[in-house]
Amino acid sequence: MQQLATPEIWFVCGSQHLYGPGPLEEVARNAREVAETLDASGQLPLRLVYKALLTTPEEIRALCLEASRDPNCAGLVVWMHTFSPSRMWIGGLSVLSKPFCHLHTQYNRELPWADIDMDFMNLNQAAHGDREAGFMHTRMRLGRKVVVGHWTDAVVQAQLGAWARVAHAWSDLQGAKFARFGDNMRYVGVTEGDKVAAEIRFGVAVNGYGVGDLVERVDAVSDAEVEGLIDEYESSYEVADGLHKGQERHGSLRDGARIELGMRAFLEEGGFKGFTTTFENLHGLKQLPGLAVQRLMADGYGFGGEGDWKTAVLLRALKVMAGGERTSFMEDYTYHMSPSPSSSQSQVLGSHMLEVCPTIAAGKPRLEVHPLGIGGKEDPVRLVFDAPTGPAINASLIDLGGRFRLIVNEVEAVPHPDLPKLPVARAVWECKPDFKTALAAWIYAGGAHHTVYSYALKSEYMEDFAEVAGIELVVIDEHTRLRELKNELRQNDLTYTLAQGLRN
Numbered sequence: 001m002q003q004l005a006t007p008e009i010w011f012v013c014g015s016q017h018l019y020g021p022g023p024l025e026e027v028a029r030n031a032r033e034v035a036e037t038l039d040a041s042g043q044l045p046l047r048l049v050y051k052a053l054l055t056t057p058e059e060i061r062a063l064c065l066e067a068s069r070d071p072n073c074a075g076l077v078v079w080m081h082t083f084s085p086s087r088m089w090i091g092g093l094s095v096l097s098k099p100f101c102h103l104h105t106q107y108n109r110e111l112p113w114a115d116i117d118m119d120f121m122n123l124n125q126a127a128h129g130d131r132e133a134g135f136m137h138t139r140m141r142l143g144r145k146v147v148v149g150h151w152t153d154a155v156v157q158a159q160l161g162a163w164a165r166v167a168h169a170w171s172d173l174q175g176a177k178f179a180r181f182g183d184n185m186r187y188v189g190v191t192e193g194d195k196v197a198a199e200i201r202f203g204v205a206v207n208g209y210g211v212g213d214l215v216e217r218v219d220a221v222s223d224a225e226v227e228g229l230i231d232e233y234e235s236s237y238e239v240a241d242g243l244h245k246g247q248e249r250h251g252s253l254r255d256g257a258r259i260e261l262g263m264r265a266f267l268e269e270g271g272f273k274g275f276t277t278t279f280e281n282l283h284g285l286k287q288l289p290g291l292a293v294q295r296l297m298a299d300g301y302g303f304g305g306e307g308d309w310k311t312a313v314l315l316r317a318l319k320v321m322a323g324g325e326r327t328s329f330m331e332d333y334t335y336h337m338s339p340s341p342s343s344s345q346s347q348v349l350g351s352h353m354l355e356v357c358p359t360i361a362a363g364k365p366r367l368e369v370h371p372l373g374i375g376g377k378e379d380p381v382r383l384v385f386d387a388p389t390g391p392a393i394n395a396s397l398i399d400l401g402g403r404f405r406l407i408v409n410e411v412e413a414v415p416h417p418d419l420p421k422l423p424v425a426r427a428v429w430e431c432k433p434d435f436k437t438a439l440a441a442w443i444y445a446g447g448a449h450h451t452v453y454s455y456a457l458k459s460e461y462m463e464d465f466a467e468v469a470g471i472e473l474v475v476i477d478e479h480t481r482l483r484e485l486k487n488e489l490r491q492n493d494l495t496y497t498l499a500q501g502l503r504n
Contacts, residue, residue, distance in 0.1 A: 001300035001324045003273050007074040007171050009044065009164055010051040010067060011035035014084030014133065017055050023123050027081045028053040030107040034079070034151045043154075043161035045323065046074060046168055057088040064092035075167035076100040077160065080129035081107065082122070086136035093140055099170055099468040101163045102137065104130045104148045105156070143467045159460070166464040169320035174203040176316065178274040179267065181211050182281030184307035190448040191308040193399035198313065201404060202469060206309045209266075215284035217269075218262030229257045237383060238366040252287070252369045256381035259285060260292035267301065274302025274312040279353070279375035288375045290354030290382035291367070294425075297357035300324045304450060305331070305355055311450045314397040314406075317465065322456035328357035330394065330427070330453035337435075346435035347414065347428050350394075350453060354382045356425035360455060361385040370423040387427030389413045392455045394429075395462055396447040403496045404469075407447040408462045409438055409476040413455070427453065432478045441476045441485050472496055 013031035015024060035050035054060045067073045075098045106126040137144055145163045149156040184191045195206045230253060233239060242249040267275060275296075279288050297303050302316025311329065318327050331352045338345040353372060358365045365383035372380055389412075396407045409431055416428040431438030459475050466473035472492050474485070 001319065002268070003176075003271060004172060004300065004320065005071075006046060007072045007168070008047045008049045009075055009077060009167060010063075010073055011038070011048055011077045011079075012051050012063060013053045014060075014078065014080040014089070014129070015053060015055050015082045016084055016088070019082060019122055023082075023119075024053065024055065026123065031079065031081055034105070034107065035077075038077075038151060038157060038160060041157045041161075043157040044164045045161065046164050048077065048164070054084070057091055060089050060092035061095065062092075064096040068095060068097040071171075073098060074171040075164075077103050078133070079103045079105060080126055080133050082125045083129040083132060086132045089133065089136055090140070093136070093142060099144070099167050100142075101145045101147060101160065101167075102130065102134065103151070103156075103160065104134075104146060105151045109150045109152070143470055145464050145467060162458075162460050163464050165321040165323075166461055166468055169317040169465065170468050172273070172320045173313070173317060176204045176273040176313075177271060178204060178206045178276070178302065178309055178312055178316075179270060179272045180206065180208040180276045180307055180309055181214055182276075182278040182307060183208065185278055185280060188306065190398060190446075191304070191306055191310070191450070193310050194401075195309070197399070197404075198310070201471065202313060204313050206313070211281055211283050211285065214262060214266055217266045218259055218285065221258045221261040221265075225261050226254050226257045229261060230254065233257070233367055238364055240366060240368040243367060243369060243381070249369050252379055253367070253381055255286045255378070256289075256291045256369075259287070259289050260295060263289060263292050263296065267296070272301075274304075274309075274316045276304045276307045276309050276312050278305070278307045279372075280306075282375055282377050285377065287378045287380035288354065288372060290380040293355040294358055294383050297329060297355070298324075298359050303329050303355060305329065305352060306450075308448075308450045310397045310399065310404075311448070311452060314395060315452045318395070318452050318454055318457060318461075321461050321465075322454055324359065326360050326456040327452065327454040328360045329355055330451045331449055332394075332451065335435075336428075345430070347416070347430055348411075348435075349416075349426060349428050350387075351422075351424050351426040354380060354424065356383075356387075356427075358383050358385065358425070360387045360427065360453070361425070362388040365425070368423055382423070383425060384423050385425050386416075387413060387425070388455065389415055390455055392427075392429065392453060393457055393459060393462065394451045394453050396442075396451045398446050398448055400446065403472060405446065405472040405474060406462060406466050407442065407445045407474045407476070408459050409442060409447075410459060410478070432476070433480050437480060437482060438476050440482055441474075441480055444482070444486060445474045445476075445489060
């Protein structure tokens with residue numbers, strides 16, 4: 001993953017001085033053990049560091065200020081081992097700018113029924129200590145994830161791990177830079193958006209750069225660099241006849257390699273985490289970047305076609321959550337509509353002109369060159385492959401003019417016939433709950449044709465991300481019913497319109 005820091009998650013425990021120094025020492029020992037066990041579980045992508053036992057408003061505020069200032073802190077996991085009066089937390093939570101997860105657990109798993117006394121009861125009060133905390137979180141209208149269960153349970157650890165991956169992605173977006181080579185595809189609506197609102201909401205800076213600036217980097221690439229990269233291509237992929245050294249189409253491969261090296265240099269020099277291109281602005285480039293984009297995505301860069309910077313931002317976030325694996329830019333391209341009265345066997349063929357990430361390849365990608373028929377340039381090189389079968393999600397981030405909405409469809413990728421005349425990477429999937437319901441729901445929700453497609457992530461990650469970002473989430477899954485979804489969308493319009501005024 002390019003330009004990726006590895007911050008920490010801080011574990012903090014709440015209590016108060018009512019119980020005396022002896023019990024507080026035991027609380028601190030227990031909290032440290034919980035944090036260290038979770039950190040060693042292998043479920044969290046970042047280190048979980050026991051930070052403090054907090055017992056006063058001053059301590060809580062100081063820690064929240066420290067967390068907000070520290071770029072090495074991606075978020076907090078909070079737990080109330082005993083009762084911690086929640087008014088003590090107002091000052092700290094008011095200044096906390098990092099996401100937090102509320103772990104509702106207790107140190108002991110089972111009750112020692114024969115030995116319970118009031119000392120035990122006073123020490124192990126998470127059952128109502130966490131409820132006191134939860135009230136204040138709700139009263140302050142703070143977005144957070146609540147994880148319930150014993151801290152040794154695999155399910156609890158996995159839920160914390162999912163949230164930690166989202167916190168990592170959120171930390172990665174803060175201050176992230178995205179480059180746009182050219183503008184949006186002309187007259188297209190869904191790829192437009194408010195970049196100012198995006199910087200306020202997501203912390204990302206999206207700016208345009210002339211294709212001429214990119215061409216300068218491409219032209220500066222040496223022949224030796226091109227030859228070295230082509231050797232890498234030869235060892236990494238199946239290379240089609242005609243593209244090898246000395247063959248008739250080898251020049252196209254050299255041009256593609258030169259574009260990749262130039263783009264990579266531009267992005268690395270500028271510290272960018274994502275970018276967009278458009279086939280309507282290629283002046284000075286011999287071909288539309290296809291192979292270059294595919295390989296840059298495989299290295300963790302966010303990407304959106306036709307100037308779609310929102311999808312580039314979303315892809316970068318999901319790449320971080322997924323550890324760079326099995327996640328790609330995608331487009332719902334065309335349908336296979338089953339003649340059966342049921343729509344359950346109808347399918348979506350997902351692809352794009354060129355740019356699908358090889359991290360979702362089922363086998364070794366094949367490097368080919370073919371005419372594109374769009375963009376007016378020379379035939380571009382690209383990696384051609386089939387995606388694997390299995391569960392996946394398809395996610396879209398849209399700008400509704402007053403807020404952002406994240407739409408997610410749970411899908412099942414399925415086998416498909418050979419596609420010998422379709423020289424692009426592709427996936428075929430069936431939508432949940434069924435083809436007609438899912439597509440109608442997507443269109444009612446305003447979902448875009450560009451998406452982020454991932455085998456590595458589940459809807460839980462998208463729910464956590466929407467909570468952290470403070471944006472609307474619409475999930476289309478096996479439980480979706482259109483009448484209910486349409487009502488949900490109407491209610492969301494009202495909720496998000498009024499939300500800012502309800503903050504206090």
